Amino acid sequence: MSDQIKIFDTTLRDGEQSAGATMTHDEKVQIALTLDEMKVDVIEAGFPIASQGDFEAVSEIARQVQFSVVAGLARAVPGDIARAGEAVRHAKRPRIHTFVSTSPIHLQHQMRATEDEVVEIIARTVTQARDLVDDVEWSGMDATRTPLEYLARCVRKAIECGATTINLPDTVGYATPTEYREMFEYIRRECGDDVTYSTHCHNDLGLAVANSLAGIEGGARQVECTINGLGERAGNAALEEVVMALKVRGDVMPWTTGVDATQLMRASKLVSVASGFQVQYNKAIVGKNAFAHESGIHQDGMLKHAETYEIMRPEDVGVRSSSLVMGKHSGRHAFKTKLKELGFELGDNALQDAFRRFKDLADRKKNVYDEDIEALLEDQIEEVAE
Ligand code: KIV
Ligand code: ZN
Numbered sequence: 001m002s003d004q005i006k007i008f009d010t011t012l013r014d015g016e017q018s019a020g021a022t023m024t025h026d027e028k029v030q031i032a033l034t035l036d037e038m039k040v041d042v043i044e045a046g047f048p049i050a051s052q053g054d055f056e057a058v059s060e061i062a063r064q065v066q067f068s069v070v071a072g073l074a075r076a077v078p079g080d081i082a083r084a085g086e087a088v089r090h091a092k093r094p095r096i097h098t099f100v101s102t103s104p105i106h107l108q109h110q111m112r113a114t115e116d117e118v119v120e121i122i123a124r125t126v127t128q129a130r131d132l133v134d135d136v137e138w139s140g141m142d143a144t145r146t147p148l149e150y151l152a153r154c155v156r157k158a159i160e161c162g163a164t165t166i167n168l169p170d171t172v173g174y175a176t177p178t179e180y181r182e183m184f185e186y187i188r189r190e191c192g193d194d195v196t197y198s199t200h201c202h203n204d205l206g207l208a209v210a211n212s213l214a215g216i217e218g219g220a221r222q223v224e225c226t227i228n229g230l231g232e233r234a235g236n237a238a239l240e241e242v243v244m245a246l247k248v249r250g251d252v253m254p255w256t257t258g259v260d261a262t263q264l265m266r267a268s269k270l271v272s273v274a275s276g277f278q279v280q281y282n283k284a285i286v287g288k289n290a291f292a293h294e295s296g297i298h299q300d301g302m303l304k305h306a307e308t309y310e311i312m313r314p315e316d317v318g319v320r321s322s323s324l325v326m327g328k329h330s331g332r333h334a335f336k337t338k339l340k341e342l343g344f345e346l347g348d349n350a351l352q353d354a355f356r357r358f359k360d361l362a363d364r365k366k367n368v369y370d371e372d373i374e375a376l377l378e379d380q381i382e383e384v385a386e
Helices: 011-015 025-037 052-064 078-088 104-111 115-132 148-160 177-191 208-217 239-248 261-275 296-304 332-341 348-364 370-385
Strands: 006-009 042-046 069-075 094-101 136-141 165-170 196-201 222-225
Touching: 006 196, 006 239, 011 025, 011 042, 011 261, 025 042, 025 052, 025 261, 042 052, 042 078, 052 069, 052 078, 069 078, 078 094, 078 115, 094 104, 094 115, 094 165, 104 115, 115 136, 115 148, 136 148, 136 196, 148 165, 148 177, 165 177, 165 208, 165 222, 177 196, 177 208, 196 208, 208 222, 208 239, 222 239, 239 261, 296 332, 332 348, 332 370, 348 370
Parallel strands: 006 042, 006 222, 042 069, 069 094, 094 136, 136 165, 165 196, 196 222
Antiparallel strands: none
């Protein structure tokens, strides 16, 4: 089994399905070209049947992308599959991704179909997709709430009809890591290892990345994710977190991705602006505070050796440098370093006085900027002169 994990980005499809995250045609093309440059393995460019705009965006992306596979999503409906096939037709490496629900609750209330009928639908639609392209992905929607025996029956049918990737989504973010890993182990035992198995995890319980990594442990070799974790409801597994978890913890997770991680921050900013969704300050990897230190103890450690409080280098994810943020928790060491940076060299007594004034200010003011410290020192110098 390969140690290389394929990264399947669905920012432009599942990500755009976030309420209020609609992106323009040009923004989508720009994001796709960035993902292509980053060497993301598969870009799910959209849902071509959803609208004329989606169809045109997927077609344009298919024409322009050089490296990545370009996938179009289709329900298990002939018209959807034909439209997706048409949209990805010009891609160097086209893929049709078709899905159908498999869980009892979806079959009963949404599909209003029997288990046997769904298996027939899988046969018809995967065969249709395979007549259009060689690379077909099949997903069993709500796989994690599907009885395993029936799920295996569906997967076997999809493989028999030509699916080359089998995706087992945790559509409602319900699974735990152990359950998710065991589902892949079971399906691989029952259905064999001749296809690529894929994870697709939603974040309703905040477990999307943990579940994706557990899926890899269970034998999945493709991870579906989005930049900034954008996606339906609480979002999808965050691409930047999956990529960096595998990179930083290669000692216990011996799998790699081909993604150029130094582009992560750029991609995050691009998606944030295009979607209008701000990235939370404490978001792992790409949040404003991901490499910022305010407490005195941490700042002191950082000034002595960065690895005391950082497990990856900011430049590895495209962040220029770590920052020591001056606030009421900052210590003398960081304050002295900041003064030096601003061009002030003070003797012990003056430093002591300046530090006391700084702490008073920091108690009153949420953010202490360089200008505040400069003003504080200028006041102090004037007082001494008087
Ligand atoms: O969450 C899900 O099940 C999906 C499918 C369309 C793959 O997004
Ligand atoms: Zn999804």
